Amino acid sequence: MNALFKFVFIAVAAFTWSFALAEAVDINSANSDQLAQAMVGVGKAKADAIVQEREKNGKFTSIEDLSRVKGIKQALIEKNRNNLTVGAKPVEVAGAPPAK
Secondary structure, three states, X not given: OHHXXXXXXXXXHHHHHHHHOOOOEEOOOOOHHHHHHHOOOOOHHHHHHHHHHXXXXXXXXXXXXXXXXXXXXXXXXXXXXXXXXXXXXOOOOOOOOOOO
16 A cells, blocks of 8 residues: 555656646747647647648737637636747847847
8 A cells, every 4th residue: 555655646746747847838839749739628630720820820929819719718828828938038148138
């Protein structure tokens, strides 16, 4: 029983940390497989629709722009907000002026 408890505890801890350490996915560069894997409640078909929307109408300027995709509502956006980014974040170099 004690060994089983330790195993379950370690498995749950590892699973939890894998989500905590996961990188956010850039909705402007991710392919549909990456989007489907990163987003809760989004399968392959919806991820394909996100990529098609981006290719047809241009890059997303905010996470909220995902609402341009048919079937993506605010609740789904909120569920996934912490898993997503829009564009690469600039890297700050010590002594360099801030990016504009």
